[in-house]
Amino acid sequence: MIPARIWTLGLATAVLATVTPRPAAAQRSLAEALRDAERGAYGNRMAAGASRAADAQSLAPLKGILPSVRFEAGYVRTTDPIGTFGATLRQRTITQADFAPDRLNYPSAVGNYQGGVVVEQPIFNADAWAGRQAATRAADASHAQEEWTRLSTRADVVRAWYGAALATERVTMLTSAARAAHAHVTQAEAMVRQGLVTKSDALLAAVRAGEIDAQLAEAVGGASIARRQLATLVGAPDAAADVTPAAQAALPEPDRIRAVVAGDTADAAPQQGRADVRAAVRGLSAARADAQRTRSVYLPRLNSFARYDWNSADRLYAGDKNWTVGVMASWSLFAGASDVAELRTAAGREESARAAADAARARARLDAEETRTTLAVALTRLTIAEQAVRQSAEAHRIVARKYEGGLAGVVELLDAQAAETQSALGLAQARYGAIAAAADRRRALGGDPGTLVVLDETAAPVASAAPSITTTDHSSR
Numbered sequence: 001m002i003p004a005r006i007w008t009l010g011l012a013t014a015v016l017a018t019v020t021p022r023p024a025a026a027q028r029s030l031a032e033a034l035r036d037a038e039r040g041a042y043g044n045r046m047a048a049g050a051s052r053a054a055d056a057q058s059l060a061p062l063k064g065i066l067p068s069v070r071f072e073a074g075y076v077r078t079t080d081p082i083g084t085f086g087a088t089l090r091q092r093t094i095t096q097a098d099f100a101p102d103r104l105n106y107p108s109a110v111g112n113y114q115g116g117v118v119v120e121q122p123i124f125n126a127d128a129w130a131g132r133q134a135a136t137r138a139a140d141a142s143h144a145q146e147e148w149t150r151l152s153t154r155a156d157v158v159r160a161w162y163g164a165a166l167a168t169e170r171v172t173m174l175t176s177a178a179r180a181a182h183a184h185v186t187q188a189e190a191m192v193r194q195g196l197v198t199k200s201d202a203l204l205a206a207v208r209a210g211e212i213d214a215q216l217a218e219a220v221g222g223a224s225i226a227r228r229q230l231a232t233l234v235g236a237p238d239a240a241a242d243v244t245p246a247a248q249a250a251l252p253e254p255d256r257i258r259a260v261v262a263g264d265t266a267d268a269a270p271q272q273g274r275a276d277v278r279a280a281v282r283g284l285s286a287a288r289a290d291a292q293r294t295r296s297v298y299l300p301r302l303n304s305f306a307r308y309d310w311n312s313a314d315r316l317y318a319g320d321k322n323w324t325v326g327v328m329a330s331w332s333l334f335a336g337a338s339d340v341a342e343l344r345t346a347a348g349r350e351e352s353a354r355a356a357a358d359a360a361r362a363r364a365r366l367d368a369e370e371t372r373t374t375l376a377v378a379l380t381r382l383t384i385a386e387q388a389v390r391q392s393a394e395a396h397r398i399v400a401r402k403y404e405g406g407l408a409g410v411v412e413l414l415d416a417q418a419a420e421t422q423s424a425l426g427l428a429q430a431r432y433g434a435i436a437a438a439a440d441r442r443r444a445l446g447g448d449p450g451t452l453v454v455l456d457e458t459a460a461p462v463a464s465a466a467p468s469i470t471t472t473d474h475s476s477r
Contacts, residue, residue: 030456040235047146054142058135064128072116087112090311115317126296134289141282148275155449167223181209274446280360287353367444385430392423
């Protein structure tokens with residue numbers, strides 16, 4: 001049977017192979033991930049499609065505003081007395097013989113090619129103008145919603161990209177800790193054979209090492225999922241390796257994080273034009289215009305037209321042409337219950353849109369207050385985590401000195417090492433938490449979370465984030 005320590009050391013080696021950075025061409029910086037998401041993120045693509053559809057829909061009411069031109073063509077053959085006389089008259093082929101009673105009552109079949117060009121010019125259609133205004137404002141609301149979706153996606157990418165960096169950093173730390181722990185287990189077993197410690201010390205050391213192995217296995221799985229989450233977010237779910245944070249990427253140092261996000265901690269109100277608020281307000285404006293449209297159907301309509309017509313027994317658009325011009329006025333005072341239903345439906349949509357606009361404003365104010373508090377707490381946690389790292393490192397150093405002097409057992413040394421590792425992991429988590437809080441803060445104020453890309457430009461190598469590990473060779477004692 002393979003000894004447990006050999007198996008776990010093999011696991012550590014496999015982990016290192018798993019998280020070893022791929023060639024630079026297959027990796028992405030945060031700026032590149034943001035650009036990928038701008039083009040490929042599912043939410044962005046859906047929002048862009050909705051905006052294009054809204055733009056297209058805003059053209060539909062122009063049917064009642066702009067002129068229209070159409071061509072008509074047809075062929076008719078009939079023995080109907082009125083039809084045959086009218087077709088012959090339109091073709092201007094009437095003769096005296098056509099007025100004979102028998103021929104008028106029982107005409108021969110007559111064929112007629114009809115061609116026409118019709119121009120229609122709306123003069124006043126109040127519902128079309130109101131509908132155009134409503135559709136244009138709805139398109140504006142859709143564009144604002146698309147902008148908000150893109151800002152939200154950028155915040156998600158910042159969190160996911162640094163989340164992947166955090167996951168890789170956790171694996172690096174735990175791999176180093178696992179190697180050191182198994183080295184201590186090996187030392188303890190050697191000391192048992194020499195009679196320097198009891199077997200229980202070696203067994204407890206193996207238990208501690210197993211706990212680190214379990215954390216390492218969890219971290220490896222988490223790193224893989226984090227990369228896939230990032231890949232899915234930018235719209236490339238089958239190319240997780242292509243969006244892996246670059247080899248030099250790591251969570252920035254605490255001082256750098258504070259310097260970049262310091263301005264975000266100020267008490268500030270969200271921008272007046274925050275995209276989601278702007279979308280809700282424009283949606284309300286569109287709902288009001290649509291309600292006006294439903295009321296406008298009760299106003300008179302005035303439209304004009306002009307047309308040329310050709311009639312021939314031989315072919316289309318042949319023979320002499322006729323022209324006709326006219327103006328048509330109509331006024332529908334009541335067209336049935338459907339108009340009443342549409343009027344009430346539009347009023348209900350306006351009421352709902354008003355509530356949505358009020359909710360968006362309130363949510364924006366709440367987001368500003370909540371994210372300011374969250375960021376302040378995250379920075380406080382960051383300071384506490386830094387202090388914990390210093391304290392645990394010093395405690396580990398003291399226990400290591402005692403262990404070297406034979407005043408502390410291997411289990412106590414492993415406990416000190418585990419405390420330092422956990423505090424280092426806590427600091428990494430605190431650094432990530434501060435970045436995520438800053439991204440949410442900038443989004444809440446209506447800013448661009450993507451500006452946090454400056455953190456990636458100054459990030460330290462992953463290896464520098466690993467906790468200090470002390471190993472001592474006691475095999476000769």
